[in-house]
Amino acid sequence: MQYNRENSRSGKNLNSSIFKGVVRDRTKKFFSFKISGKYQSDRFKTHQSELFKDFHEKYSDNCDDQDDSLLRSDGSFNPSDPYGIQRKEKHALPPRWVDQEEEIEEYIIEINEALLKFEKECNKIKRHEYMVKEDVPIQAIDRLNSEIINLIRKSENTLSEIKSIPLDDHVDRKVKDNVHYSLAIKLKGCTSKANKIQKELVAYMESHYKKDDDTNKPGNLLDGFDDDEEMNQQEVMQRQMAAVKDEEIEDMVKAANDLASLFKELSVLVIEQGTVLDRIDYNVETALVHTKKGRKHLVKAKEYSESSRARNIILCLAASILFCIVILIIKKY
Amino acid sequence: MEESKDLERRGPDTDLIEISKNYFENMINMCDERKALILDEDTLGYISLNYSRSNLLEKNVYFFDVIDRKGTEKLNHLVAIFFVRNTNDNFQKIKEELEDPLFGAYYLVFANPIEDEKLRELAEADRFDKVRRVLEIFADFYAVNRDLFSFNIPTSMDLCLHESAMTPATHVKNNRILQGLLSVVLSCRKQPYVRFSKHSNRAAKLADSFVSYMSSEDELVARSSKDDEKCTLLILDRKDDPVTPLLNQWTYQSMVHELIGITKHRVKLADKKEEIVLNPDEDEFFKKNMYKKFPEVQKELEVLLTQFKEKEKSRAKIDNIKDMQRMVENFPEFKKFAGKVTKHYSAFGECSDKITKRKLFSVCELEQDIAVKNSKSEQVKEMKEILEDPEVDQFEKIRLVMLFSLRYEGDSNVKKFRTMLRESNISPDHIDFIDFLIQYAGKDKRSNFLFGKNTGLLKGAMDLIKSNFTEEDESVYTRHKSCLFNIIGQMVKGKLSESDFPFSTQSPRDTKTKDIIVFILGGATYQEAKEVADFNNSDPNFNVILGGTTVHNSKSFLAEVTEVRDYGL
Numbered sequence: 046m047q048y049n050r051e052n053s054r055s056g057k058n059l060n061s062s063i064f065k066g067v068v069r070d071r072t073k074k075f076f077s078f079k080i081s082g083k084y085q086s087d088r089f090k091t092h093q094s095e096l097f098k099d100f101h102e103k104y105s106d107n108c109d110d111q112d113d114s115l116l117r118s119d120g121s122f123n124p125s126d127p128y129g130i131q132r133k134e135k136h137a138l139p140p141r142w143v144d145q146e147e148e149i150e151e152y153i154i155e156i157n158e159a160l161l162k163f164e165k166e167c168n169k170i171k172r173h174e175y176m177v178k179e180d181v182p183i184q185a186i187d188r189l190n191s192e193i194i195n196l197i198r199k200s201e202n203t204l205s206e207i208k209s210i211p212l213d214d215h216v217d218r219k220v221k222d223n224v225h226y227s228l229a230i231k232l233k234g235c236t237s238k239a240n241k242i243q244k245e246l247v248a249y250m251e252s253h254y255k256k257d258d259d260t261n262k263p264g265n266l267l268d269g270f271d272d273d274e275e276m277n278q279q280e281v282m283q284r285q286m287a288a289v290k291d292e293e294i295e296d297m298v299k300a301a302n303d304l305a306s307l308f309k310e311l312s313v314l315v316i317e318q319g320t321v322l323d324r325i326d327y328n329v330e331t332a333l334v335h336t337k338k339g340r341k342h343l344v345k346a347k348e349y350s351e352s353s354r355a356r357n358i359i360l361c362l363a364a365s366i367l368f369c370i371v372i373l374i375i376k377k378y
Numbered sequence: 379m380e381e382s383k384d385l386e387r388r389g390p391d392t393d394l395i396e397i398s399k400n401y402f403e404n405m406i407n408m409c410d411e412r413k414a415l416i417l418d419e420d421t422l423g424y425i426s427l428n429y430s431r432s433n434l435l436e437k438n439v440y441f442f443d444v445i446d447r448k449g450t451e452k453l454n455h456l457v458a459i460f461f462v463r464n465t466n467d468n469f470q471k472i473k474e475e476l477e478d479p480l481f482g483a484y485y486l487v488f489a490n491p492i493e494d495e496k497l498r499e500l501a502e503a504d505r506f507d508k509v510r511r512v513l514e515i516f517a518d519f520y521a522v523n524r525d526l527f528s529f530n531i532p533t534s535m536d537l538c539l540h541e542s543a544m545t546p547a548t549h550v551k552n553n554r555i556l557q558g559l560l561s562v563v564l565s566c567r568k569q570p571y572v573r574f575s576k577h578s579n580r581a582a583k584l585a586d587s588f589v590s591y592m593s594s595e596d597e598l599v600a601r602s603s604k605d606d607e608k609c610t611l612l613i614l615d616r617k618d619d620p621v622t623p624l625l626n627q628w629t630y631q632s633m634v635h636e637l638i639g640i641t642k643h644r645v646k647l648a649d650k651k652e653e654i655v656l657n658p659d660e661d662e663f664f665k666k667n668m669y670k671k672f673p674e675v676q677k678e679l680e681v682l683l684t685q686f687k688e689k690e691k692s693r694a695k696i697d698n699i700k701d702m703q704r705m706v707e708n709f710p711e712f713k714k715f716a717g718k719v720t721k722h723y724s725a726f727g728e729c730s731d732k733i734t735k736r737k738l739f740s741v742c743e744l745e746q747d748i749a750v751k752n753s754k755s756e757q758v759k760e761m762k763e764i765l766e767d768p769e770v771d772q773f774e775k776i777r778l779v780m781l782f783s784l785r786y787e788g789d790s791n792v793k794k795f796r797t798m799l800r801e802s803n804i805s806p807d808h809i810d811f812i813d814f815l816i817q818y819a820g821k822d823k824r825s826n827f828l829f830g831k832n833t834g835l836l837k838g839a840m841d842l843i844k845s846n847f848t849e850e851d852e853s854v855y856t857r858h859k860s861c862l863f864n865i866i867g868q869m870v871k872g873k874l875s876e877s878d879f880p881f882s883t884q885s886p887r888d889t890k891t892k893d894i895i896v897f898i899l900g901g902a903t904y905q906e907a908k909e910v911a912d913f914n915n916s917d918p919n920f921n922v923i924l925g926g927t928t929v930h931n932s933k934s935f936l937a938e939v940t941e942v943r944d945y946g947l
Contacts, residue, residue: 064515065400066565067602071497071512078501139455146412216451220440224412227435240707315710318432319660320717321644321653325434326426329417329444 142221145207149228152200156193156235160242163189167246186246193239200232215339219332392893392921394521395659397565399428401517405461405487406437408511414441414456414481418468421461421489423530423642424517428659445471457483457510463518464490464557465550469500476503484509489518490557491595518561519925520642523631523658523668525914526907527925529558530642532934534899534927535818535941537580555584555927556591559897562925563592563611567602568893570611572882573874577825578615580899585613585882608886609893610869612879616900616926616935619861620819621749623903623935624781626742628855630675631656631668632904634725636931637732640904647724654721663722669908671856672730679726686719736771740764741778742855748781749858757782758791765798772804777932780812787821810943811936818942825878862896862924863909869894870920894922900938902926 166186207225212218317323402425406413415434417425422444434442441456445468458481462468472486486500491514500509519527534555536548544552563570574585588611592599616623627636634656638645643657658665663682667675693712696702733739744760747753761782765775779795786792792812799809817823868874872890896910902924910924928934 063400064404065397065567066516067567067598068401068516069491069514069598069601071492071514072510074494075497075501075509075512078498079504082498082502143455214451216441216453220453220456223435223440226432227438227440230432230436316713316717318430318714319655319657320721321655323430323432324426324644324655325429325431325442326422326642327644327653328431329422329442332443 140217140221141210141212142207142224145203146224146228149200149203149232152196152203153228153231153235156196156200156239159189159193159196160235160239163193163239164242167242170246171249190243197232197236197239200228204228204232215335392566392923393524394519394527394562394565394923395428395524398424398517398519398521399659401515401565402429405459405485405513405515406434406439408459408485408513409457411438411457412455413437413439414443414453414458415439416443416445416458416460416462418445418462418465420463420518420530423520424489425461427521427643427657430660451480453480454482456481457485459485459487461487462489463554464488464492464496469496473500473503476500476508477505479506479508481508486512488512488514489516490514490561491598516561516564518558519565522643522929523907523911525910525921525923526902526904526929527562527923528902528929529555529925529927531555531927533938533941534580534901535938535945537584537899539945552584552587555899556588559588559611559925560591560595560598562895562923563609564598564602566609566893566895566923568607568609568895569599569602570609570883570895571886571889571891572611572613573879574613574882575615575618575825576878576880577618577823578899581613581615582882584899588613589882607893608891609895610889610891611895611897612865612869614862614865614896614898616898616930616938617819617823618825620784620815620824620935620939621781621858622860622862622905623901623930624777624784624932625745625749625858625905626738626855626932627903627905628672628742628853629669629905629908630664630672630726632908633672633729635904635929637729638725639931639933640929645725647728649728650724654725656725661718663718669911671853672733675726676730679722682719682722686715689715736774737767737769738774739855741770741774744778745781746855746857748778748785754786754789761791761795762798765795765802768802772802772808773933775799775802776804776808776811780815783812783816784819787816811940814939814942815936818939860903860906860909862898862906863913866894866896866910866913866922870917892920894920896922896924898924898926900926901928901930901935903930 163186166182166189204225207221207228210221212221321327406415415425431442439459441453445460445462460472460475462472476484484504486509492512497512500512520530522528531551531554534551536544537552537555539548572585572589574581576582627633631640634640634645638647640656643655644653645656646653655661656664656668658668663678667678670678689712693705693708696705741764744757744764747760748757751757761778764770764778776799779792779799782795783789783792796809796812800806865874865879870890872888874889876885876889898906903926907924907929910922913920913922930938
């Protein structure tokens, strides 16, 4: 069970000053009523049967066990599993999407950390901390970059896993869909942030360091009057290095484009914003219509199953059989 | 440009949308786990106005529903936040829920104060120790605009009845209004003086019961004010100004409400399957233009359309891979923009269609004439012309006769007009509306504010209106100003007559307060909301908030008026 008694009363601390309007916290009063109420019911309890005592203790002292008793008390009955053991198992386990959800939440934390580092590096570049292009730790940036992309890819895969989980119950399905959307929105936030930083970086690198190259060249040529072989070699080395760096930059541009094409399907969310589809009441209403339809079908099914005609016919048949038997017996004697 | 600056200048503590959003935000942030949000019919509306599904999803709210539906599926992995009004029905349902909990844990958030006795019962029902927190937040109103709230009570005529004749439903309604008003006062953190319109018995009753309600919740009220600054709560009655809801209006929000109808920001257009949403909080274009007049909106729409065309052009231009990439990237934003343009185009288009079809231009000129000018013989002539015109909508004809009979009550021409209405095949039931209206808001029923025939103190207000005409309002279709406009004009000068609008609380030495909350029993209108917003923008020293039992257009107003017959008032 996820919520045990230790944390059950430790909700986030609320500071009423964050509210613009007046609020009043009634929790203390609620619990004081509860404590006094418990004391009374304890006195009451001594007159009750042992069974009730067991029941009461179970509920007031051990939250974790509630589920099975609850299931039995809600009157549901499963013919293949009369003691509710299987059902308890099913309900005690959290739904199937929880693992994936947690996984993605972790990825998101990691992505955000990486993004922070990434941003720092980019800002360093922009603040001219590297005088020449060759000093720029492109490899480190690249590593960060691909790390982010990797994480996002992984999350995307996990996300599609969630989407493909089959669920029968419509409430479960709705919750699952909402989980899917919620994570998608969060990931979308991460990607667009990564995208933005990258774009800025690439644009900066392209404009700034290319110019640098152009202005440096004539200078080198002028200096080249008293060149010797050593210098020449160095220059060649430098040029080679520059070529490598250029390639690296190109890689980065590619990576940025990769990111842009991620999560295309989620563009639907952006489009829906501000329309009636994104309204809470609209969603509840449409769900209501669905359940009403469902209920109608159920009622009909129930009517069919309970329809007295079938029962009457059976009764009639039974009566006639009985009648025949009686006649047979009478005839025999 | 300057207008938007003015909008920014508004103090954030009186922005109703901001306040209720802040309530919801903090309510949902109470815990970090996976959440479910359970609402009742009203709170669903409150939260829908200013909070979207994607907002909820971002905050890990994975399930939201109304309280009525008792599911059987266990949702142990979710923490439920119940955000409901304090009603017996909801209370009973929560009790049942706690006795057989479906969720892992519970946060109970009430939109009104909850009595100790009820709290005790809930505590006793919570045998499984599932409740983590019980909170009262005071967001018990529909925050329609920044300075307009509503309770969505379509009719409040039964509040006029004598105490002994009231049904339980009426008492519920009455309590709902009291709780709602207290919420508004508390959420704005203001301690009010209460004033009311003397000519209305329901306003007087409400004022008195509100004062005693406040004193019974004095602990809460004491929390509310940050300083000693007081505000005024003025309770008015719609019958003091039956003209404003009857007129055709020409500013964007009012016009859409009058010609199509807005419910909780949602508008159902004739030719579209999906409804559209006109919400000033999330729609920049609407926020900018909701108070603008018809031709100005048209101009703005054209600008929007050219913007859109340019975007489309640049989008269609694809030379290389990069352009393609950009297109893909911008596609959702583009689509969103396209949606916005079509939305406003179709809303505006439907309005202007109706205007030409119903010949509203000529009808409205006469409407405004009757409302502001005193030239009977001329108006009678024009009335006859319009009533004989077969192309004019029947409803518009009735509306005109109503305005005329309000203006010149007891005039012999009214009878003539009625026969003309009958001759143009209007059902007698509809013609009877005219009688109901007079019965509800006739000369002897309403205060003497209407049509500016009064003397003395009112002159100042009339001057104010006149100066306003010359300043900005030259259009023939928007000459009329509501009574509320006069009343506020006098209030900010501290000159509102104490004999017409007495205090329920002890009357203060200085009746001028910085903050004014006006509540209209029988419904406010978007036109009045516009006037209030204009006022707030033009004078930063005062903050006016308008509220009503509902927000009326002419049809919903007449529906309420016909209840006069049902209650035999």
